[in-house]
Amino acid sequence: MNETPAYTEFHPRWYRPRVSTYWWLWRWPYLKFIIRELSSLSVVSFVVMALLQLSALRRGPQAYAEFQELVKHPFLIALAAVSLFFVVFHAITWFNLTPSAMPVRVKGKRLPDFLVAAPNYVVWLVLSGAVAWVVLGG
Amino acid sequence: MPKRSNEPLLWSLFSAGGVVAAFLIPVHLFLFGVAFPLGWLPDPGYQRLLALVRHPLTRIYLFVLCSLPLFHWAHRFRYTLYDGLQIKHLNELIFTFCYGGAMAGTAAAGYLLWTIR
Numbered sequence: 001m002n003e004t005p006a007y008t009e010f011h012p013r014w015y016r017p018r019v020s021t022y023w024w025l026w027r028w029p030y031l032k033f034i035i036r037e038l039s040s041l042s043v044v045s046f047v048v049m050a051l052l053q054l055s056a057l058r059r060g061p062q063a064y065a066e067f068q069e070l071v072k073h074p075f076l077i078a079l080a081a082v083s084l085f086f087v088v089f090h091a092i093t094w095f096n097l098t099p100s101a102m103p104v105r106v107k108g109k110r111l112p113d114f115l116v117a118a119p120n121y122v123v124w125l126v127l128s129g130a131v132a133w134v135v136l137g138g
Numbered sequence: 139m140p141k142r143s144n145e146p147l148l149w150s151l152f153s154a155g156g157v158v159a160a161f162l163i164p165v166h167l168f169l170f171g172v173a174f175p176l177g178w179l180p181d182p183g184y185q186r187l188l189a190l191v192r193h194p195l196t197r198i199y200l201f202v203l204c205s206l207p208l209f210h211w212a213h214r215f216r217y218t219l220y221d222g223l224q225i226k227h228l229n230e231l232i233f234t235f236c237y238g239g240a241m242a243g244t245a246a247a248g249y250l251l252w253t254i255r
Contacts, residue, residue, distance in 0.1 A: 040214035054250040064184040080171025091160035128165035
């Protein structure tokens, strides 16, 4: 044995299978995650419409009447309805996170999750009612 | 001193925006996007809305309603593009687009609400 052993640098090849771009499509929890993340697009479309509405209000009654006609377009009504679905999805997933983010303990025992999430729904109802009450003129 | 990450600040804005979006956007969207255009409920109309928006509290409310959810969107959309579409190499472009958009929207809301008379 007179051969000097040849060393190679230890460099393992990583096993990294390529992940498909559509990895989230085939399992419900993943799909739910992406739907929740995409709800942010509905949030942004709402804000854009709100800014357009404010701009119309600012420009006067003529501009506002045009805005009111614009939002009666079937495409915009459909967009609002779809956005409403996504935003409600966001709200429900957001409220149901509370028990994970903030576990409440009473006398050393953890309160059941639905009891921690429940107040969110009560506040949601009250705030929605208050906004509707103010907008509709008391 | 290592460079401090601005992630905590951005995450706080994301989180605050998530709360505002969850509690308040559904009712606004239902009223102004669906119920009024379809005539399910009487549209309050120009005069009443203008009177409401003139009130300082309404202006602050609307500013928060427009601004924070935009930062919520920026955070989520950014990471959806990273993870969902796996386009991490466009990192800086996406960052600029998302947070630049949120800041532009915030500025627009501030300008509109400040100048409505």
